[in-house]
Amino acid sequence: MDCCGIADHHIGNGVCGCCGALRPRYKRLVDNIFPEDSEDGLVKANMEKLTFYALSAPEKLDRIGAYLAERLSRDVARHRYGYVCIAMEALDQLLMACHCQSINLFVESFLKMVAKLLESDKAALQILGTNSFIKFANIEEDTPSYHRSYDFFVSRFSEMCHSGHDDVTDRTKIRMSGIKGLQGVVRKTINDELQVNIWEPQHMDKIVPSLLFNLQQVEDADSRSPSPLQAAEKEESPAALAEGCLRELLGRAAYGNIKNAIKPVLMHLDNHSLWEPKLFAVHCFKIIMYSVQNEVPKLDLHKSRLKWEKDLGRLIPQDDWMNLCRDSMTKIINSQHSHLVIQQLVGHLDANSKSIAKVRTGIVEVLSESAVIAAGGSVGPTVLEVFNTLLRHLRLSIDYEVTGKSESSTKISNQMITEHEERVFQEAVIKTIGAFANTLPAYQRSEVMLFIMGKVPLPAVHQALDMRKPGEDRNRMIQFMLLKSLLQVTIGFQSKNLLATLPSSFLESLLSASLMEDAELRLLVIEILLSLIDRQENRHKFSHISIISDISVLKLKVDKCSRQDTLFMKKHSQTLYRYIYMSCKEQNNSQNHYNVIYALLALISVELANEEVVVDLIRVVLALQELSMSNEDGLPVWSRCAMHALSAAYLNFISQLTTLPAFCQSVQQVIGSRQKEAPYLLPEGVVESETCIPQSMDKLEMEMLFLQSEISEVLAGSGYSSDRLGIPYIPQFTDEDRLSKRKSIGETISLQVEVESRNSPEKEEKIPAEEITYETLKKAIDSMAVEEQERERRQLVVEKFQKAPFEEIAAHCGARATILQSRLNQIFEITVRPPPSPSGNITASYGQTQPRSVPVYEMKFPDLCVY
Numbered sequence: 001m002d003c004c005g006i007a008d009h010h011i012g013n014g015v016c017g018c019c020g021a022l023r024p025r026y027k028r029l030v031d032n033i034f035p036e037d038s039e040d041g042l043v044k045a046n047m048e049k050l051t052f053y054a055l056s057a058p059e060k061l062d063r064i065g066a067y068l069a070e071r072l073s074r075d076v077a078r079h080r081y082g083y084v085c086i087a088m089e090a091l092d093q094l095l096m097a098c099h100c101q102s103i104n105l106f107v108e109s110f111l112k113m114v115a116k117l118l119e120s121d122k123a124a125l126q127i128l129g130t131n132s133f134i135k136f137a138n139i140e141e142d143t144p145s146y147h148r149s150y151d152f153f154v155s156r157f158s159e160m161c162h163s164g165h166d167d168v169t170d171r172t173k174i175r176m177s178g179i180k181g182l183q184g185v186v187r188k189t190i191n192d193e194l195q196v197n198i199w200e201p202q203h204m205d206k207i208v209p210s211l212l213f214n215l216q217q218v219e220d221a222d223s224r225s226p227s228p229l230q231a232a233e234k235e236e237s238p239a240a241l242a243e244g245c246l247r248e249l250l251g252r253a254a255y256g257n258i259k260n261a262i263k264p265v266l267m268h269l270d271n272h273s274l275w276e277p278k279l280f281a282v283h284c285f286k287i288i289m290y291s292v293q294n295e296v297p298k299l300d301l302h303k304s305r306l307k308w309e310k311d312l313g314r315l316i317p318q319d320d321w322m323n324l325c326r327d328s329m330t331k332i333i334n335s336q337h338s339h340l341v342i343q344q345l346v347g348h349l350d351a352n353s354k355s356i357a358k359v360r361t362g363i364v365e366v367l368s369e370s371a372v373i374a375a376g377g378s379v380g381p382t383v384l385e386v387f388n389t390l391l392r393h394l395r396l397s398i399d400y401e402v403t404g405k406s407e408s409s410t411k412i413s414n415q416m417i418t419e420h421e422e423r424v425f426q427e428a429v430i431k432t433i434g435a436f437a438n439t440l441p442a443y444q445r446s447e448v449m450l451f452i453m454g455k456v457p458l459p460a461v462h463q464a465l466d467m468r469k470p471g472e473d474r475n476r477m478i479q480f481m482l483l484k485s486l487l488q489v490t491i492g493f494q495s496k497n498l499l500a501t502l503p504s505s506f507l508e509s510l511l512s513a514s515l516m517e518d519a520e521l522r523l524l525v526i527e528i529l530l531s532l533i534d535r536q537e538n539r540h541k542f543s544h545i546s547i548i549s550d551i552s553v554l555k556l557k558v559d560k561c562s563r564q565d566t567l568f569m570k571k572h573s574q575t576l577y578r579y580i581y582m583s584c585k586e587q588n589n590s591q592n593h594y595n596v597i598y599a600l601l602a603l604i605s606v607e608l609a610n611e612e613v614v615v616d617l618i619r620v621v622l623a624l625q626e627l628s629m630s631n632e633d634g635l636p637v638w639s640r641c642a643m644h645a646l647s648a649a650y651l652n653f654i655s656q657l658t659t660l661p662a663f664c665q666s667v668q669q670v671i672g673s674r675q676k677e678a679p680y681l682l683p684e685g686v687v688e689s690e691t692c693i694p695q696s697m698d699k700l701e702m703e704m705l706f707l708q709s710e711i712s713e714v715l716a717g718s719g720y721s722s723d724r725l726g727i728p729y730i731p732q733f734t735d736e737d738r739l740s741k742r743k744s745i746g747e748t749i750s751l752q753v754e755v756e757s758r759n760s761p762e763k764e765e766k767i768p769a770e771e772i773t774y775e776t777l778k779k780a781i782d783s784m785a786v787e788e789q790e791r792e793r794r795q796l797v798v799e800k801f802q803k804a805p806f807e808e809i810a811a812h813c814g815a816r817a818t819i820l821q822s823r824l825n826q827i828f829e830i831t832v833r834p835p836p837s838p839s840g841n842i843t844a845s846y847g848q849t850q851p852r853s854v855p856v857y858e859m860k861f862p863d864l865c866v867y
């Protein structure tokens with residue numbers, strides 16, 4: 001029997017020697033670490049003996065733990081909290097010292113003691129148990145545990161995060177302990193596949209809302225920077241601690257666990273109505289987007305650099321290599337995680353498609369902020385799916401605005417959806433579309449542009465749009481919002497190859513929209529064209545139409561026209577010119593329309609012009625001047641003056657851009673004459689002093705006009721094509737151009753018939769003067785009646801072809817074709833038959849008579865058969 005042990009036990013605990021000698025040694029060693037007075041603290045010498053014994057006999061470690069747990073439970077029940085602290089300190093030291101295979105059984109006793117402390121209603125004991133658990137969580141165990149469970153700790157720590165203790169100081173401490181405890185659970189279980197899966201929904205649904213609850217307590221969440229470095233510098237508080245824990249949790253999330261971590265965030269924002277205002281929701285997702293990028297793939301950068309240098313045949317400078325690594329790693333990280341967060345948000349937007357506008361607006365604005373952070377990987381592999389979802393919600397919002405009520409207004413909000421809220425939501429969607437588009441490469445952005453343009457409801461060539469129909473107000477709003485979305489996509493878009501970026505189908509659809517009656521839609525279309533053409537960021541330099549005395553002050557960025565641009569203009573230039581000309585003819589054009597048309601002419605000259613394009617643009621501008629003078633379309637005087645001003649401003653600009661002195665002098669002479677005699681023909685007179693515009697413009701002096709002959713002579717002397725300059729520009733009108741005025745097909749065809757009848761050769765012949773008598777007047781009246789009947793007959797034919805079934809039309813045309821063919825056969829039979837020969841018939845060698853063949857040039861055909 002160890003006498004020293006008996007004596008120590010007797011002295012330290014006041015137990016008789018004979019009874020102490022019968023106790024197991026591990027119990028005696030445990031009892032010896034407790035002093036007579038708990039305020040004296042742990043007996044360090046005896047603790048060292050206990051630790052040495054545990055290391056020497058690891059099989060006793062589980063018994064030591066069980067006995068310590070028994071003593072701790074007894075002390076807690078007797079409210080001897082000093083001895084409780086000593087027991088926990090001893091447990092902590094044993095945990096830190098022992099890493100043998102038997103530690104699993106000791107850990108079970110340890111966790112029971114921690115749970116006992118956490119169940120207490122004393123704040124000090126809860127904090128003590130949490131601190132011990134955190135120390136345990138930081139220990140890397142040598143042997144795995146197959147049966148250990150942390151469900152109680154997840155639940156208890158989450159409950160502590162929501163503590164409502166009466167004392168503010170204790171409440172803050174308990175909440176911080178709960179957050180630290182959750183952080184310890186995550187650290188303990190995250191990297192061990194044999195531990196409990198902390199990413200399962202039943203755990204995430206407790207951990208994430210607890211962290212968000214404390215994060216929400218900060219007074220001004222938006223003022224807090226989401227940067228991890230700045231967050232670490234802030235004083236410790238529940239909000240700061242929760243943010244750090246949330247960052248660590250999401251930073252450790254693998255690819256397949258992102259969804260389970262994001263879903264509780266979305267549910268928390270829904271349950272607590274935190275989408276509006278959006279500040280807290282945006283703050284949360286900024287934390288998420290920055291945190292999910294923390295998981296960097298393990299790559300051997302040294303080997304990668306050697307391979308790159310071998311492939312390139314040269315050494316890569318250190319700065320270049322670091323930039324390359326940073327860009328590559330950003331793309332890898334984004335492609336791994338960011339688009340999963342975006343997909344979760346998009347799916348949540350779908351789930352809330354019938355919610356009130358404020359909720360949908362908050363979700364969309366969070367999407368926009370997240371897309372900016374996620375950069376290139378925000379959309380992921382399903383590019384068009386994201387844009388299709390946003391466009392679908394844009395259409396739904398327009399339906400809600402038109403009807404004034406959503407389908408769920410009686411189920412959810414029980415109130416009318418206001419027009420203002422829906423407009424705010426629509427603007428948020430358009431902004432988000434632009435934010436996503438800015439993260440895409442050029443080829444994907446081009447696909448998105450085609451996709452959006454395909455959604456715009458445009459009137460077909462064979463179907464005129466009647467604005468009086470009930471659904472056209474909705475169509476107009478859809479057109480406007482989709483074109484605004486397209487404009488957001490094109491802002492900042494710089495393509496080196498416009499021929500590939502702007503295919504014919506896209507350009508024709510876009511330009512056809514520029515001829516619609518709605519002035520606001522036409523303005524949007526031209527703005528889109530400006531965004532696509534402006535690749536040198538010169539657009540803001542042409543914000544207003546004006547006479548610039550020296551264009552060098554604009555500091556234009558001008559590059560030589562590339563081969564791709566030349567091919568683009570060869571293919572599409574005439575289409576662009578026609579739509580520019582047609583856009584100027586609209587009755588309801590405003591000052592903004594002429595501003596953007598001037599900017600379009602100037603940007604084409606800067607970005608896409610060669611000598612041929614310059615000549616054509618000058619021809620178009622001179623044609624606009626001629627259109628203003630002739631006034632065939634009955635335009636207002638202000639519009640005619642604006643077209644004169646547009647011609648003057650552009651010719652002034654192009655004359656300086658071509659750096660031809662003679663051309664500049666010729667233009668400046670006309671501008672000077674206008675400044676003296678007719679300032680209303682210049683931009684300043686039209687825009688700034690509209691009161692000086694005359695009532696009519698019947699006749700203008702020649703010195704006030706830009707003469708095509710003079711400009712042709714000046715440019716021809718500088719090497720430009722004089723033949724092309726001498727030909728006035730005449731646009732080729734198409735059926736689509738005519739339908740842009742919302743004419744019906746019957747009106748269009750009758751217009752074609754009238755034009756053809758006016759231009760027929762019979763009308764051009766001079767008819768001799770005839771004496772006007774009663775008979776002539778009667779004949780004229782009869783002829784008018786006949787013409788009216790003929791017009792009605794044509795109208796009936798047109799309506800028949802519009803409304804009759806295809807089979808009926810085919811049968812009618814087939815019958816007429818059969819009759820015509822039989823008549824032609826009769827005519828050819830009569831024509832080919834020769835007159836009787838004076839020498840008689842020619843006898844064939846086989847005994848039959850054969851008529852003499854007549855050469856074709858000798859045949860006589862009826863006038864109807866001659867073309």
